[in-house]
Amino acid sequence: MSQSQVSQTTDIIIETKNLSKTVFSSHTELHILSAVDLIIKSAESLAIVGASGSGKSTLLGLLAGLDTPTNGHVIINGENITALSEDGRASIRNQFIGFVFQSFQLLPNLTALENVMLPLELAGDNKAQESALFFLERVGLKERVTHTPKQLSGGEQQRVALARAFVTRPKILFADEPTGNLDSKTGKQIINLLFELNHEQQTTLVLVTHDKALAKRCQGTITLEAGKVL
16 A cells, blocks of 8 residues: 555554653663654644653654654654654655744744745745745734844744744644743733644644643643653
8 A cells, every 4th residue: 555545544644653762871771751652643633741851842852853762663644754864854844844832943133024934945935925924914913024033022923933834834733832931811822823723724733731721722632751651
């Protein structure tokens, strides 16, 4: 069966098998993740919750191909990314994946428009400005496109980050504590916007959060404790 047939028949976008991460030092072994098995379907929303140090961000990094496991596999859209080189994993990220981070990670010397255009320009998209303007308007920043990050509030910066994440129309969006640096009112606005865009674009959403209200908005939740799924 071909890769496209697998995707069509199962509708699985992310799968992990026996996923484990161990860090070795001269005297000890630290088991950050142990034998995590996940199946995430296309357009599903999933929250990863747990106490600090439970392995949440490590799991997100492995799912996104930003890190490599000690054991096990991560399969994205039918492709075993664990078997790929760093360039191969980067190619998968460019094709399928968007990111939203707690710290926004906007380039300080670029305007909001330029920050959102950047991933499209790197991909050689000749309609980068048109697409970036569309998503900036969608997140309510039509009048702020020429402002740099230091001229924007925290909530506005996260809106720019959302626009940048969705502008490539990724199949998967990974979000790491997307409201962690925001006050509760602004955080709620960002949550609503995140799920609106997720629904509109039919993007698979996988997020790490301590926010119980945010986790409840997701279709599924997994809880990590000491690197294991409860």
